[in-house]
Amino acid sequence: MILGIGFEDPFLVGLIALAALMGLILVGVRVVFAAATVGLFGLIELLGWGPAAGVVGTIPHSKSSTYALSVLPMFIFIGFLAFHAGMTQQLFDAARKWVGWVPGGLAVATIFATAGFAAVSGASTATAAVFSRVAIPEMLKYGYDRKMAAGVVAAGGTLATLIPPSAIIVIYAIIVEESVGALLLAGFLPGIVSALIYAGIIIVWAMIKPEHAPAVTGYTWGDRIKSLPGVSPIFAVVAIIISAIYAGWATPTEAGALGAAVVFGIALLRGTSFSAIRGSLMESAKLTVMIFSLIWGVLIFVRFLGFSGLPEAFTTWIVSLDVPPMVIMICILLAYAVLGMFMDAIGMLLLTLPVVYPAVTALGFDSIWFGIIVVKMAEVCLITPPIGLNCFVVNGVRPDIALTDVFRGIALFFVADVITIAVLLAFPEIVTWLPDLMRN
């Protein structure tokens, strides 16, 4: 048709379209426009202008108005409100009282505090920004190594996406048509395992070089108990979402709404101004429309991909390879690691999953397990050069800690992430145990 290839070879059209999409994205066309345009032209090639444009015109509305997606604005809103509910200081204080006594106590406390806050805020980089102010001055006061202090804050934020509520996990679930609830549950334990492995690395570091990270002691059990009420909203939000999905007393959207209402109430109680609330709402709306645009844009492309038969062809090729599936999996993960250095995590997942996911499931991997691994992979890219946005954030808040020092401080946490991914590859039950319990 317009490209003169004719639709006798949809596969070739698919390949050309894939190349065109990559080209457009490389020259900086925003992903939604690139995906939708290539998808439209691909469909025109295969179906003709009228039917193609007709189909494309219905996709934005029909794909956006689904109940499963309504959980996204709720999780996003919780995230923006969390900063106004201002539990960061309390979280850090509580964490230091509970775990300050271990070697590298303040750093371990920072990991748990950032993990808790990031979980609720869902924003890795913003969490790093906030804790650079809260935790780094304290650690430096106790004589902690600057590289460690910076690294801990930059790394802790990356735990955001695994522990529910997590927007990116919802997006994965929608794209691969898996249960949103099952995936949200699946992220919980790997998030905890990640945090524990970070803590383990710090403790080992502190035992080898105690002068880098002294323990802080002297807190009584009374102090510890008293520190809990201040941080209970964080636990409440995570508990509401996990228990609602696990026990089925509310849908993810309803649980998200309740979680948002809790954080909203606390923000109001703390005297958050009207303009700050309005600001959170405007930011939530902006991020929501950004994510929804990506979703429908990519789904237009996916509709075309379905017609082209490219995903099936890729799957057939992958399955026919005479290589152990685990080796293919590791190659896929390495490809994500490289791609993630140059691209936003959500965009990367949306663009690659329609082709990669069918192949992965055909190789016999569990779809929920793969989702958690991929999301973890995407987060690792937030701390690796050359982009490593979290590291830039820490350096931006604390210009006195050089960027090279932040990257040096983060190196060990990168090792920790590699260990975490290896653990999840070796023991997939860590991921699948909770969702399996729910299903049975």
Add this chain to the structure above:
Amino acid sequence: MSDSTDSNGALAGASRALEPLENAANMVAAVAILLLMVLGVAQIILRTAFNTPITGYIDLVELSMASMAFLGAAYCQRLGAHIRMELLVGRVRGRNLWAMEVFGTLVAMFIIGVLIWYSAGHFWRSYTLGDTTIDAEFPVWPSKLIVPIAFTIWWLRLALQLFGYLRLFLDPSKAKVAVVTVKDVAEQAQDEIHEATGGVSTDDGESRT
């Protein structure tokens, strides 16, 4: 972020004139998010405590999704928040950069233009046929109408950006008007810090809308 150092020209004026509309549309989306929260909590309370779930709750949520999914699109565009890969555009300067931006904006205007037309058709069919949701029988057309409306505002913003980029392409020495500039990682980091901590940290005096 639009830069308004050259605040007198017609382009700057048009850009400013569109801002209230974009802000209002995004605000409607924001209010819809707030209402979705209230509705969700009400549904939990009514169902568990009084055993009377809201009739047509799921239909209502699905119909309201359009306002959250689309109305903020132009606002998001003005602030440059739609995702792109900045590997290349981040390194190019001057006329080459503006040429790339003109191209990207033309692609955007083309696809959004097509979508305005065909999503309007989608709405019109629904309106003339009197489509309703399956469960509670709410009319579907108001929700579908949101798409062409939001996309039209989006298209207008893109058109303004096209003029802005063309102007800079013709004369890269001019002040930046009605365009979004690419930020490097350090600047993005500053933005994140700014958003997270409520404006304490940026020292460039940049104002945010």
